[in-house]
Amino acid sequence: MDVACKINVEQHVLSFNFPAGTSRGVMRCKKLWIIEYIRDGRVGRGECSILEGLSPEYADDASYETTLLEYTRSIQKRCTNPVDSLRKLLEWFPQLSQQPSIRCGIEMALSDWICPIEEVVFDTDFARGKSAIPINGLIWMGSIPWMEQQVEEKIAQGFQVLKFKIAALEWEKELEFLKRVRSRFSKEWLTIRLDANGGFREAEVVSQMRQLSALDIHSIEQPVNPSNLRMLKELSKLNVIPVALDESLIPCYSAEEKRKLLTDIKPQYLVLKPSLHGGFTGVREWISLAEEHGIAWWITSALESNIGLKAIAQFTATYPVKCAQGLGTGGLFTSNFPSNLRLNGPMLTHYFPEQGLISSHVE
Numbered sequence: 009m010d011v012a013c014k015i016n017v018e019q020h021v022l023s024f025n026f027p028a029g030t031s032r033g034v035m036r037c038k039k040l041w042i043i044e045y046i047r048d049g050r051v052g053r054g055e056c057s058i059l060e061g062l063s064p065e066y067a068d069d070a071s072y073e074t075t076l077l078e079y080t081r082s083i084q085k086r087c088t089n090p091v092d093s094l095r096k097l098l099e100w101f102p103q104l105s106q107q108p109s110i111r112c113g114i115e116m117a118l119s120d121w122i123c124p125i126e127e128v129v130f131d132t133d134f135a136r137g138k139s140a141i142p143i144n145g146l147i148w149m150g151s152i153p154w155m156e157q158q159v160e161e162k163i164a165q166g167f168q169v170l171k172f173k174i175a176a177l178e179w180e181k182e183l184e185f186l187k188r189v190r191s192r193f194s195k196e197w198l199t200i201r202l203d204a205n206g207g208f209r210e211a212e213v214v215s216q217m218r219q220l221s222a223l224d225i226h227s228i229e230q231p232v233n234p235s236n237l238r239m240l241k242e243l244s245k246l247n248v249i250p251v252a253l254d255e256s257l258i259p260c261y262s263a264e265e266k267r268k269l270l271t272d273i274k275p276q277y278l279v280l281k282p283s284l285h286g287g288f289t290g291v292r293e294w295i296s297l298a299e300e301h302g303i304a305w306w307i308t309s310a311l312e313s314n315i316g317l318k319a320i321a322q323f324t325a326t327y328p329v330k331c332a333q334g335l336g337t338g339g340l341f342t343s344n345f346p347s348n349l350r351l352n353g354p355m356l357t358h359y360f361p362e363q364g365l366i367s368s369h370v371e
Contacts, residue, residue, distance in 0.1 A: 012047075012087050013045060014046040015043060015045055015080040015083065015084045015117075016046070017041055017042070017073070017076055017080055018041065018042050018044075019040070019041050019073065020313065021037050021038070022344060023341060023342045023343065025339075025341065026148070027150070035311075038311050038313075039060070040055055040312065040313055041056040041113065042054070042315060043056065043076075043113050045118060045120075051121070052090075052119070052120035052121025053116070053120050053315055054114060054115070054116030054117030054315075055313055056110050056114075056283075057109055057113075057283045057310060058283075059283075059284070059311065062258065063109050064106060064107070065108070066109070076110055079101060082100070090121050090122050093118055094115065094119065097289075098289070105290070108285060108286050108290060112283050112286075112288065115287045115288050116288070116315075116316065116319045119319070127318070127348050127361075128360075129319040129322050130319070132322060132325040133325070134321070134322060134325030135325065135358055136358075137357065139325070140352060140355035140356060141324060141325055141329060141335060141355065141356045142331070142332045142333065143332055143356050144167065144169040144170060144199075144333070144354075145167035146334070147159060147162070147171065149173040149176050149177065156188075163198075165353060166354050167353075168198055168199060169226075169354070170199070171202070172186065172200065172203070173203050174203065174204055174207070175206075175208050176207060179216065183216075183219060186200070187223065190224065199332070201226050201252075204228060204229065204231045205230055206230045206231075206233045210232055210233075210236060210239050213231050213239070214243070220248075220249055221248045225249045226250070227250040228249045228250070230252070230253065230254050231249075234255035235256075237269075237272065240253070240256060240273050240275070241272060241273045241274070244276065247276065252275060253275045253277070253279070257269070257285050257294065263297070266294060266297050270298065270303060274301070277303065278294060278298050278304075279305070279306060280295065280307050280308065281308050281310040282310075282320055283309075283316065284310055288323055304331070306334060307323075307324045307327075307329075307333050307334065309321075309334065309335050309336060311340065314345040314346065314347035314349065317335065317337070317338050317347070317349065318358070321349060321358065322358070332354070333356075337349045337356070
């Protein structure tokens with residue numbers, strides 16, 4: 009017998025443990041909305057996680073929540089089989105392709121409900137605690153002494169891939185800091201990734217990247233403004249440092265737009281975030297196109313809570329990943345939802361209790 013579903017939506021605000029600095033500014037809190045899809049006595053949870061100034065569907069809390077509620081009410085009224093609902097999302101709501109965080113949250117909630125195993129959204133060896141995902145350590149922007157402290161902590165934890173947020177401090181200070189890091193740790197011992205968040209100016213970027221190239225940098229994300237496709241194409245062609253695209257992917261919604269971007273720019277890497285790049289379906293499409301064009305990729309979380317982070321990590325494990333991914337354990341926030349994610353050095357693991365083959369039930 010078909011039983012009607014119920015969908016709850018609730019906003020949450022998480023506070024950072026520290027002022028999280030990037031070239032776009034400093035973040036002190038993170039907004040998100042949790043969806044609960046309830047049916048047949050079970051609940052599936054999803055997270056709609058936004059980044060203000062980046063998420064294309066977000067203008068303010070009120071309009072975002074109104075849009076989200078409209079979608080969830082429409083899904084609730086249809087009340088078809090959740091598997092069919094997941095398959096038909098874009099058929100029902102084609103505009104979801106331009107609302108990646110909402111699409112991601114709905115896909116997550118339905119996928120969580122469909123999987124009958126508690127704490128598992130995507131059933132893999134990783135989700136069952138039998139394998140691990142290599143991840144990079146993230147060095148946030150701030151004072152040089154604080155950044156040096158972060159490096160020491162990550163190295164002590166065993167990380168051999170570090171990603172540095174750059175392009176907000178005085179250039180010479182940033183460069184000297186990175187030189188000191190490299191002088192201590194050779195490229196054989198430490199892989200350095202950079203994320204400029206579009207912070208370099210076009211007139212200076214080639215010179216700056218040439219200076220950085222002497223430090224054996226693995227890659228640089230978004231060296232210039234994401235909309236400056238001409239310069240990104242030039243930098244990718246020069247390949248002084250391999251270029252990774254992130255924010256530039258956000259406005260590409262159709263397969264044709266994605267293919268054109270990759271064909272025109274020919275970046276060396278893609279950095280993929282389900283909350284910004286079309287949900288899980290959108291990221292699968294990006295991966296397929298990247299591999300078609302010989303472009304490497306990795307998956308990164310976008311400051312989700314532990315609910316979203318768990319699902320993204322489990323989704324990542326559906327691929328045979330080898331390079332370090334941009335995931336974590338949700339420890340950036342002063343308060344968070346409970347998590348089964350654990351770090352074993354630079355390896356992300358998922359704790360799977362022996363009694364785990366139990367469905368989530370609503371009391």
